[in-house]
Amino acid sequence: MEDSxxxxxxxxxxxxxxRSAAADLAMVSTEIKNNALLYMSEEIDTRRDEILxxxxxxxxxxxxxxxxxxxxxxxxxxxxxxxxxxxGLKIVADLPDPVGEIENLKPTPSGLExxxxxxxxxxxxxxxxxxxxxxxxxxxxxxxxxxxxxLRGGSEAILSNSVIAECLNQxxxxxxLSENIIQIVNTTDRKAVTALLRMEEFVDVIIPRGGKGLxxxxxxxxxxxxxxxxxxxxxxxxxxxxxxxxxxNITLNAKTxxxxxxxAMETLLIxxxxxxxxxxxxxxxxxxxxxxxRGCEKTCKIINAKLANSEDWVTEYxxxxxxxxxxxDLDSAINHINTFGSAHTDSIVTSNEDxxxxxxxKVDSSSVMHNVPTCWADGFEYGLGAEVxxxxxxxxARGPVGLEGLTSQKYLVKGNAQIRGA
Amino acid sequence: MEDSxxxxxxxxxxxxxxRSAAADLAMVSTEIKNNALLYMSEEIDTRRDEILxxxxxxxxxxxxxxxxxxxxxxxxxxxxxxxxxxxGLKIVADLPDPVGEIENLKPTPSGLExxxxxxxxxxxxxxxxxxxxxxxxxxxxxxxxxxxxxLRGGSEAILSNSVIAECLNQxxxxxxLSENIIQIVNTTDRKAVTALLRMEEFVDVIIPRGGKGLxxxxxxxxxxxxxxxxxxxxxxxxxxxxxxxxxxNITLNAKTxxxxxxxAMETLLIxxxxxxxxxxxxxxxxxxxxxxxRGCEKTCKIINAKLANSEDWVTEYxxxxxxxxxxxDLDSAINHINTFGSAHTDSIVTSNEDxxxxxxxKVDSSSVMHNVPTCWADGFEYGLGAEVxxxxxxxxARGPVGLEGLTSQKYLVKGNAQIRGA
Numbered sequence: 134m135e136d137s138x139x140x141x142x143x144x145x146x147x148x149x150x151x152r153s154a155a156a157d158l159a160m161v162s163t164e165i166k167n168n169a170l171l172y173m174s175e176e177i178d179t180r181r182d183e184i185l186x187x188x189x190x191x192x193x194x195x196x197x198x199x200x201x202x203x204x205x206x207x208x209x210x211x212x213x214x215x216x217x218x219x220x221g222l223k224i225v226a227d228l229p230d231p232v233g234e235i236e237n238l239k240p241t242p243s244g245l246e247x248x249x250x251x252x253x254x255x256x257x258x259x260x261x262x263x264x265x266x267x268x269x270x271x272x273x274x275x276x277x278x279x280x281x282x283x284l285r286g287g288s289e290a291i292l293s294n295s296v297i298a299e300c301l302n303q304x305x306x307x308x309x310l311s312e313n314i315i316q317i318v319n320t321t322d323r324k325a326v327t328a329l330l331r332m333e334e335f336v337d338v339i340i341p342r343g344g345k346g347l348x349x350x351x352x353x354x355x356x357x358x359x360x361x362x363x364x365x366x367x368x369x370x371x372x373x374x375x376x377x378x379x380x381x382n383i384t385l386n387a388k389t390x391x392x393x394x395x396x397a398m399e400t401l402l403i404x405x406x407x408x409x410x411x412x413x414x415x416x417x418x419x420x421x422x423x424x425x426x427r428g429c430e431k432t433c434k435i436i437n438a439k440l441a442n443s444e445d446w447v448t449e450y451x452x453x454x455x456x457x458x459x460x461x462d463l464d465s466a467i468n469h470i471n472t473f474g475s476a477h478t479d480s481i482v483t484s485n486e487d488x489x490x491x492x493x494x495k496v497d498s499s500s501v502m503h504n505v506p507t508c509w510a511d512g513f514e515y516g517l518g519a520e521v522x523x524x525x526x527x528x529x530a531r532g533p534v535g536l537e538g539l540t541s542q543k544y545l546v547k548g549n550a551q552i553r554g555a
Numbered sequence: 556m557e558d559s560x561x562x563x564x565x566x567x568x569x570x571x572x573x574r575s576a577a578a579d580l581a582m583v584s585t586e587i588k589n590n591a592l593l594y595m596s597e598e599i600d601t602r603r604d605e606i607l608x609x610x611x612x613x614x615x616x617x618x619x620x621x622x623x624x625x626x627x628x629x630x631x632x633x634x635x636x637x638x639x640x641x642x643g644l645k646i647v648a649d650l651p652d653p654v655g656e657i658e659n660l661k662p663t664p665s666g667l668e669x670x671x672x673x674x675x676x677x678x679x680x681x682x683x684x685x686x687x688x689x690x691x692x693x694x695x696x697x698x699x700x701x702x703x704x705x706l707r708g709g710s711e712a713i714l715s716n717s718v719i720a721e722c723l724n725q726x727x728x729x730x731x732l733s734e735n736i737i738q739i740v741n742t743t744d745r746k747a748v749t750a751l752l753r754m755e756e757f758v759d760v761i762i763p764r765g766g767k768g769l770x771x772x773x774x775x776x777x778x779x780x781x782x783x784x785x786x787x788x789x790x791x792x793x794x795x796x797x798x799x800x801x802x803x804n805i806t807l808n809a810k811t812x813x814x815x816x817x818x819a820m821e822t823l824l825i826x827x828x829x830x831x832x833x834x835x836x837x838x839x840x841x842x843x844x845x846x847x848x849r850g851c852e853k854t855c856k857i858i859n860a861k862l863a864n865s866e867d868w869v870t871e872y873x874x875x876x877x878x879x880x881x882x883x884d885l886d887s888a889i890n891h892i893n894t895f896g897s898a899h900t901d902s903i904v905t906s907n908e909d910x911x912x913x914x915x916x917k918v919d920s921s922s923v924m925h926n927v928p929t930c931w932a933d934g935f936e937y938g939l940g941a942e943v944x945x946x947x948x949x950x951x952a953r954g955p956v957g958l959e960g961l962t963s964q965k966y967l968v969k970g971n972a973q974i975r976g977a
Contacts (some may be wrong), residue, residue: 156893180913239938240880245927247937254949255919333774352755359780360951379972386974456899465803480968493967494655495582497677497966505667505970514975515669515966523857527676527759529782529951532966544937544954545915546902548806548927552808553936 137324144328147283147333148317151256155220155281159253163230165308166277173304174222176443177269178302181215187292188265203393207263208290208541221519223318225273228518231269231536232279235545237329243551249542253279253347257539258286258329259521260351261342265293271340272301272315274521278539281314285329288321291360295319297434306512323350330355340534342450342522360538362527364422364449365395365477367507370466370492371411372483373404377469379504381415387480387506389422393451395523396478396510402466405431405459412457414498417454435462446473463488467495474498478532499525499532559746559976566750569705569738570757573678574733577703581675586654590659592695595726602722603637609714610687612835616710625815625873629710630712640691640719643941647695650940651898654701657967665973670962675701677759679701679961680751682707682773683941684765684821687715693762694723694737696943700961703736707751710743715739720812722749722871734753745772752776762956766871782951782960784944786871787817787899789929792888792914793833794905795826801926802904803837809902809928811844817945818900822868822887827853827881834858834879841877851880868895885910889917894921898947900954921954 162229171382180249188210195208206297234251241247255371257280261267268284275282286294294317302312318325330339342362351359369387371380387398394522403411408431415438416426427445428438438457445456448467460466480502492499500510510533512520517535524530566744582973599606603691610632617630619966644881656673663669679702683689690706697704716739724734740747753759763773764784774780791809793802825833838858839847849867850860860879868891869876882888892901902924903914922932932955934942939957947950952960 135691141722156919159919241936241938242932243936245936250915252919282672347648356774358948358949376972382974383972387977390975421888487971493672497578497581497674498965500966500968502968503970504972505968506973506975507664508975509968509970509973514663514665514667514966516663526780527963528782531963540947542955543920544922546924546931546937547911549933550798550805550926551928551930551931552804553812553930554808 135519140320140322140324141328143320144318144325144332145335147318148332150313151281151283151316152335154311155253155255155398157261157311158281158314159232159279159525160312161279166230169224169276169304169308169310170222170226170273172307173269173273173301174415175414176300177215177222180296181212181290184215184293184296185210185212187296187513193292198289200289204263204289204392208265210265210293214266221270222273225277225519228277228536230277231540236542242416243547245523245551246547248545251540252543254539254541255280255393258332258336258347260289260329260339260341260347261281262288262341262347265290265297267303267342268294268297268317270519271521272441274519274536276314278414278536280539283316283318283329285318291319291321311504326350329418331505332491333357340521343543355426355441359526360524360534361526363525363536364475365510365523366400366447367396367398367450367477368400368402368470368474368479369398369507369509370402370460370470370479370481371404372409372463372481372485372488373406373484374488375407375482376484377411379406380411380420383480383482383504383506385418385422386509388419388424388455388546390506390508392453394503394508395449396508397451398455398507399448399450399454400458400473401458402469404466406438408459409435410434423454424453424455426455427459431459432457449475463492469490471497477523478502478507480505480507485505499523520541557562559598562742562744562746562802563566563750563764566740567757567879570678570754571720572735572955573703573738574757575707576728576733577675577677579733580699580703580736581654583701583732587732588606588698589648591698591726591730592644592648593734594729595695595723596641597693598725599641599644599719600720602718602932603634606715606718607634607639609634609718610958611710613714620711622711625924626685626711627641628815630687632715636688640945643692644695646956647699647941650699652959653697658964666970666971670967673962673969676961676963676964677702678757679704679705679706680758680761680765680770682761682765684769685712687712690716690739691723692941696961698736698957700958701943704959705738705740707748707753710812713741714728715772716957723915742887746967747838748772749776753778754778762943780951781948782956782957783948785947786873786897787819787932787945788822788869788895788897789818789820789899789927790824790892790896790900790901792824792882792892792903793826793829794885794903794907794910795828795912796907797829797904798906799829800832803840803901805926805928806837807840807844808926809930810841810877811875812848812928813928814875816930818872818930819873820877820929821870821872822878822880824882824891825879826888830854831857832883844875846875846877849878853881854879876889886932887916892918892920899945900924902927902929904974919946921940926935969974
């Protein structure tokens with residue numbers, strides 16, 4: 134399918150099928166949606182060997198292309214990760230259904246009864262890279278929130294994604310639902326992404342999860358609303374009034390809990406007045422954990438680190454690398470974060486409540502933290518049940534996006550033939 | 556300023572100034588914002604003669620261009636409309652400030668304390684046509700919600716908008732705030748709109764209010780999130796089980812309350828089994844009010860109406876014209892609305908509660924109504940205090956957009972050095 138006209142036709146056929154399936158799905162009961170989720174989990178359990186085999190083929194091809202350790206790690210499925218998909222489907226089945234929830238507004242002077250009803254968005258297009266378990270996680274959240282979805286995974290995961298999608302479709306079928314509720318794009322041609330980004334008629338929102346190449350494509354091509362889930366250039370700032378033992382523990386955890394997650398700290402900021410107290414111990418623990426340090430000039434005078442260049446402050450390493458900068462005060466730290474960060478998750482370590490409040494108000498990120506490592510940024514940990522990703526956008530949904538983020542509200546207005554202007 | 560490079564430079568200078576002003580504004584107290592709003596209202600009151608004179612010049616130029624009665628009506632400022640702007644500013648000052656509102660989430664297993672804080676979006680770009688009073692209304696809502704704004708009014712209203720903007724800037728200045736919080740684009744060149752739509756670095760969201768030409772430009776050019784406020788192709792559906800007297804009153808009001816508002820009914824759908832009972836009386840009342848009727852073939856057999864063509868079902872007349880179609884059942888009515896409507900506001904007239912519920916669930920519009928004319932669609936009537944427009948989009952905000960629609964929420968996470976994975 135090299136021809137762009139063929140790809141456009143193919144994508145339009147997916148879109149039209151999704152639009153039609155979404156209209157029916159909006160009226161489906163919670164019970165039937167939950168049944169489908171449980172059937173899906175059974176299908177994945179039954180076909181786990183086949184899933185692992187397909188993943189192995191994907192992995193071998195990816196290794197030949199030398200796509201990097203972080204991506205290989207994300208691509209790999211293990212028995213534990215398959216268990217994770219299965220329990221994820223069950224967790225979503227257990228979550229309350231947001232669709233149809235009614236919020237009554239205050240009585241109006243005219244006597245109209247006004248309320249808001251939570252409704253699905255319609256058709257959600259999800260564009261993601263590498264991690265095949267996103268296929269099940271994202272589809273489950275879309276289904277529970279009443280949305281049809283079109284999933285476009287990374288080309289390196291195409292076999293894994295296809296077999297997972299077969300399991301999901303079988304689950305839908307067993308529950309008596311249309312298989313068009315969950316469709317995956319079965320071509321690795323990038324023109325399919327361009328087509329998806331322009332299908333205003335069929336797709337209500339695009340959720341991209343990926344790196345800078347994807348960002349650029351999307352910002353240039355998208356004709357439909359996008360909820361971006363992009364870089365996590367996360368910071369920890371160690372304040373002058375920090376408890377230094379806490380500061381060291383928080384920093385270590387923020388960097389080393391998992392290098393490949395978007396909540397991993399990439400830049401450490403330290404108030405210059407405490408730098409000599411905290412840096413020597415902290416740097417030796419980081420180096421011991423295998424982390425490469427890149428520091429500003431002042432940092433390099435205190436510890437043994439490579440000199441950071443301007444690219445380091447805007448890089449999401451997703452790797453055991455940390456950039457470190459000394460700052461002269463709280464405002465400089467905030468300014469650095471708002472300038473070089475990605476509005477994802479940033480944390481202050483301090484015993485001064487006023488400094489913490491000021492930081493949390495002024496840092497313009499989706500999650501702002503106090504005395505907590507940034508790696509806690511996660512929908513499940515926030516009590517949302519699950520997440521389709523972490524939004525770095527400001528409109529619609531910021532931070533971890535769960536079921537509510539996949540819905541909207543419409544106004545219901547009831548009256549007794551009140552006449553306006555009477 | 557014909558050169559696009561000059562226009563881009565000019566727009567970028569507005570953008571950079573707005574971005575910087577927004578960062579400061581996010582920290583400004585409610586009291587100071589309210590002071591600014593009241594000073595603005597005083598300035599408009601003081602300079603009302605000048606505003607009317609400028610508007611007269613705009614009106615004369617517009618009439619020479621024959622831009623149509625609906626646009627002329629929207630462009631005209633009267634003493635009453637100036638009073639409206641003044642009271643609008645005072646109403647916004649009286650509304651509760653959404654910024655900083657905290658919503659606590661449930662305790663998490665890890666012991667993290669998680670809450671959400673309402674925050675401004677940042678910089679809002681508003682693109683609108685004709686109505687100069689939008690300048691004051693929109694700027695007031697942006698200011699109260701902590702956002703800087705860049706306003707791009709219609710070229711036909713440039714003098715009126717400029718003098719109103721001077722009053723707003725003077726109000727900001729008297730309150731000790733930066734004039735860059737509210738900036739208007741002082742060129743009528745359309746390239747300025749294109750530039751505004753691509754300023755990702757400086758603008759967080761675009762709110763367009765206008766007709767189809769604007770829609771097309773925006774969907775092709777926008778690189779930043781857009782909350783569209785577009786056509787209102789609103790429907791009333793008279794069900795088989797409607798109270799026919801109510802049906803006639805609701806229909807008349809929905810069409811004739813004001814022809815130029817987006818909540819005005821443009822298409823009437825009638826269950827064919829009650830059409831002969833309701834159409835003769837209703838059509839004579841509509842014709843008496845000066846409304847031109849365009850009907851489907853079946854309608855034209857019952858009453859004297861012009862035969863509607865396929866364009867009529869997708870046209871927002873904003874004029875004393877009504878298209879009428881008979882439908883065979885409730886599902887046909889819903890299908891017509893979801894296919895030809897603009898997802899704005901649609902109403903059912905029925906005494907059957909089940910039919911009403913079904914209609915309100917299945918019609919995919921920002922406001923769905925029962926036994927109420929569509930012309931009630933209005934943020935003030937819904938109790939939002941005021942509105943910057945009525946969103947026909949699904950994400951972020953649907954229906955009337957008030958202060959809350961101009962804000963977002965960020966997560967606040969507090970802890971005591973909890974270590975993830977420990």
